[in-house]
Amino acid sequence: MDMQACSRSPASGTEHERWRFWKHHKCPRCLEDDENGAHVLCCQDQRACTQRTKVLKVFDTRLRTIKTSKDIRRTMLAHVRAWMNGTRPYIRPTPQHLRATVSNQTMLGWDQFLKGRIAKSWVPLQATDFDARQLRNTGKSWAAALTVAIWELSWQIWDHCNDILHNRDVYDHLIDMDAKERSIIVE
Ligand SMILES: [Zn+2]
Numbered sequence: 001m002d003m004q005a006c007s008r009s010p011a012s013g014t015e016h017e018r019w020r021f022w023k024h025h026k027c028p029r030c031l032e033d034d035e036n037g038a039h040v041l042c043c044q045d046q047r048a049c050t051q052r053t054k055v056l057k058v059f060d061t062r063l064r065t066i067k068t069s070k071d072i073r074r075t076m077l078a079h080v081r082a083w084m085n086g087t088r089p090y091i092r093p094t095p096q097h098l099r100a101t102v103s104n105q106t107m108l109g110w111d112q113f114l115k116g117r118i119a120k121s122w123v124p125l126q127a128t129d130f131d132a133r134q135l136r137n138t139g140k141s142w143a144a145a146l147t148v149a150i151w152e153l154s155w156q157i158w159d160h161c162n163d164i165l166h167n168r169d170v171y172d173h174l175i176d177m178d179a180k181e182r183s184i185i186v187e
Pocket residue numbers: 027028029030031032039040043044045
C-alpha cells in the first residue's frame with residue numbers, strides 16, 4: 001500500500017527527493033502559502049519563533065563543538081537569525097576578512113544555506129583559522145560537519161512544524177489513500 005501511494009505521488013525533482021519533508025503548501029501554524037518550502041524556516045508564528053530560538057542555541061553549540069572560529073560562528077548565526085526573522089543582521093559590522101564570503105552567501109541565499117548549500121569560500125577561511133590556532137582540523141571535515149549541523153537545524157524546525165501539522169495531515173492522507181484504494185476496487 002505504501003509503495004503504491006509512493007508511485008502515485010507526482011514526480012518531483014532531485015531537490016524534493018532529497019528534501020521529501022519539504023512538501024507542504026500551506027504553513028500549518030500561520031496558514032500562509034508556502035510554495036517553495038522556505039516559509040517554515042522563517043514563519044513569524046509565535047510557536048515558530050520560540051522553537052527557532054531554541055534550535056539556534058543548539059546550532060550555536062554545534063558550531064562551537066566543531067571548533068568554528070568565533071567570527072564565522074557569530075556571523076553565520078546573525079545572518080541566519082536575520083533571514084528567519086526578516087530583519088537585518090544584528091551584529092556589529094561584519095569582520096573585514098569575512099565580508100566577501102558573506103556577500104557570496106547572500107548572493108547564493110541564506111535560504112540555500114539552510115539547505116546545506118554553503119558558499120565555498122567559508123572553507124578556506126575556516127582552514128586558515130584552524131592553522132592560526134594550530135589545530136589539525138581540516139576545512140573539508142569542518143564543512144561536512146557544518147552541513148550536518150545545518151540539516152539538523154532545518155530538520156528540527158520542520159519536525160516541530162510537522163508536530164503541529166501531524167494529526168490532521170496524517171488523517172487526511174489516510175482518507176485519501178483509502179479513497180483511491182476503493183476507487184480501484186470499484187472500477
Ligand atoms: Zn507560518
